[in-house]
Structure formats: structure tokens, C-alpha cells
Amino acid sequence: MVEKNRKILTCIVETIILCGKQNIALRGHTEESSNFKALLSFKAKDNSVLRQHLEEGDPRSKYLSPLIQNELVTICGEVISSEIVEACNKAGAFSLIADEASDASTMEQMSLCLRFVQDGTNMIREDFVGFAETESTTGESLANAFLENLRNMGVIVENMKGQGYDGASNMSGKTKGVQARVKTIIPESVYTHYKAHCLNLAIVHASKEAYPRNMMNIVQTIAFAFDYSAKRLLSFQSNLENDQVSREQMEKRKKLQTLCETRWAARADALYTFLSSFR
Known part of the structure; x- marks a missing residue:
């Protein structure tokens, strides 16, 4: 049995x-x-x-039942996170990558990731270990919540050598931000502003200039024109089938891509597709 x-x-x-x-x-x-x-x-x-x-x-x-399904999902998550925590503790040093945002139910939710070098190898791991809810977004509240959740997971927080957040004042503030609060508890945890976030901000500011702004608007307008019309899209695909060079350059894509409003780095793929199909 x-x-x-x-x-x-x-x-x-x-x-x-x-x-x-x-x-x-x-x-x-x-x-x-x-x-x-x-x-x-x-x-x-x-x-x-x-x-x-x-x-x-x-x-x-x-x-x-849905209740049992949720319990099994929770157990699976605990098994995965415990393996990640064990590998992180074996590494002897790690960096915390965290951010907070509102979920669909308007609750403030923190995402926690650990970045460390796999013990015995040179492989860098960057693993998500879970979400945690918080009632406040002040630097002190978030810092305490980050450390408390890491301790509850079994992470040796004293091994933290780095911390990475975005540039919001409650995260990066020199006196009351999360990074400052954490550094008073763990002095060796060096703060680093997200590199990808810095790149995203640089692209956003650069695109405010007239030439790139106008170019982006034209590309977006053309993409919308084809995206919302079945006839135009069919005509586009027919012409693409007759153009071997453009078809190969577009790498099996069948349509133009609209520009992402928030992830500016992701626009490179959309612009590449537009340029490949432009005749």
C-alpha cells in the first residue's frame, strides 16, 4: 500500500x-x-x-484538490530554495540582488536573488529564492525584511559581500536607504547600482534627443500599422516570402515587432527586425 x-x-x-x-x-x-x-x-x-x-x-x-496542489507547489519551492541556500553557504560569499514592486493585488512584494560562485567551479550562479511581502517601503523596513527573510531561509547573512538594487532613494540612499541600513549591520556588503538598470536609464535619456525620438516614433507607427491590419500583414508576409535576403536576415520572423514601452534594451531586437525587412 x-x-x-x-x-x-x-x-x-x-x-x-x-x-x-x-x-x-x-x-x-x-x-x-x-x-x-x-x-x-x-x-x-x-x-x-x-x-x-x-x-x-x-x-x-x-x-x-486545489489546496493539495498549493501545498505541493510550496513544498517543491522549499526544496529548490533549500538547495540554492546550501550551495550559497558553501560558496562562503554572496551578493544580494533585490527589488520591490506591487503585485496584482496591490500588495508590496519583494523579490530576492542570490549571486555567488559555485563551490569547486568558476560558474557564477544568480538564483531567485523567493518573494516576500512587506507593509512599508521605507529603507529601514525593507532592509530589515531582506535580512530577516534571508535568515529564515537559512542563508548566512554575514557572508554577504555585495548588494545590488535600483537607484530609487529608498534603496540607494546614503543615510536612510536599504544599502546604508544593511551596511551598518554588514560593513563588507558593497552596494552596486544595477548595471542593466543603468544602461536602461542611459538609453531612456539618450532617446529624448530629437533624432532618436522621431525615429522611434516612426518605427512604432509603422509597426502598429502592420500589426493591427490583417490585409497589411498578409501583404507584408507575401513580399517577405519573395525576398530571400530579408527572410534570412529576419531569422524566421513573420512580422514587425512593436517597441517595448518599458524595457528599452529589448527594443534592439525590434529595430533589428525593422531594419532587416526595410527595402
């Missing part, structure tokens, strides 16, 4: 992990039409033990 239950639970956990890896929602419009149950039923076609459990098992102990 123990062996049978382990096989059934293994199939359930593997299905949940598959949904997580593929970024597939567990639930659907109804519980019976959920992705989780559809994948589990498909898996049961070649697994007699699982099939018997789904068809004849006690409804009170099937381990398929």
Missing part, C-alpha cells in the same frame, strides 16, 4: 512540476477541466496504478 501511494504521489508531483516548468496554469475555468487533471488523465493512459486511483480512489484521499 505504501509503495502504491508513493507511485501515485510521484505522478501527481511530476505533473505539477511539468506545469511549473512549462509555465502552465494548474487550474482552468472549472476544476474538472483544469490543465492539471487533463495532464494527469493523459499520464494515466500508460499507468494502471494511477488510472485505478483516478477512477476508483476514495474522493477524500485523491490528493487532487
Whole structure:
């Protein structure tokens, strides 16, 4: 019986992990039409033990309810984060990368990442270890929350040699910011402004000049013109099929890409696509 239950639970956990890896929602419009149950039923076609459990098992102990799904997701997350924390502690030194933002329910949420060198190798790891909620966004509140959550995860915070945040005053402030508060507790934790964020800010400011601003507006207008018209898009694809050079340069892309409003570094790909198809 123990062996049978382990096989059934293994199939359930593997299905949940598959949904997580593929970024597939567990639930659907109804519980019976959920992705989780559809994948589990498909898996049961070649697994007699699982099939018997789904068809004849006690409804009170099937381990398929949304509550059980959430518990298994939480357990999987704890196993993954504990492995990351163990590797981080073995490294002997790490940097904290963190940021805060409002989620869909307007709750302030912190994302925590650890950056360290894998013990015994030269591989740099940068791993996400979890979210944490906070009621305040002041430098003192966030700094205490960062350190408290790291300690609760088992991270040896005294090994922190660096900390990376964006340039907001509550994060980078010299006296009351998160970096200053953390540095009073861990003096060796050197603060570094996100390099990618600095690049993003530089591009934003450079694009305020007349020539790049006008160019971006024209590219965006043309992309919208093709994106919102089926006839124009069909004509674009037909001409692309007859142009071997442009088709190869666009690397199998079938349409122009609109420019991202926030991630300016991501606009490079959209501009490359536009330039490749421009005749």
C-alpha cells in the first residue's frame, strides 16, 4: 500500500512540476477541466496504478484538490530554495540582488536573488529564492525584511559581500536607504547600482534627443500599422516570402515587432527586425 501511494504521489508531483516548468496554469475555468487533471488523465493512459486511483480512489484521499496542489507547489519551492541556500553557504560569499514592486493585488512584494560562485567551479550562479511581502517601503523596513527573510531561509547573512538594487532613494540612499541600513549591520556588503538598470536609464535619456525620438516614433507607427491590419500583414508576409535576403536576415520572423514601452534594451531586437525587412 505504501509503495502504491508513493507511485501515485510521484505522478501527481511530476505533473505539477511539468506545469511549473512549462509555465502552465494548474487550474482552468472549472476544476474538472483544469490543465492539471487533463495532464494527469493523459499520464494515466500508460499507468494502471494511477488510472485505478483516478477512477476508483476514495474522493477524500485523491490528493487532487486545489489546496493539495498549493501545498505541493510550496513544498517543491522549499526544496529548490533549500538547495540554492546550501550551495550559497558553501560558496562562503554572496551578493544580494533585490527589488520591490506591487503585485496584482496591490500588495508590496519583494523579490530576492542570490549571486555567488559555485563551490569547486568558476560558474557564477544568480538564483531567485523567493518573494516576500512587506507593509512599508521605507529603507529601514525593507532592509530589515531582506535580512530577516534571508535568515529564515537559512542563508548566512554575514557572508554577504555585495548588494545590488535600483537607484530609487529608498534603496540607494546614503543615510536612510536599504544599502546604508544593511551596511551598518554588514560593513563588507558593497552596494552596486544595477548595471542593466543603468544602461536602461542611459538609453531612456539618450532617446529624448530629437533624432532618436522621431525615429522611434516612426518605427512604432509603422509597426502598429502592420500589426493591427490583417490585409497589411498578409501583404507584408507575401513580399517577405519573395525576398530571400530579408527572410534570412529576419531569422524566421513573420512580422514587425512593436517597441517595448518599458524595457528599452529589448527594443534592439525590434529595430533589428525593422531594419532587416526595410527595402
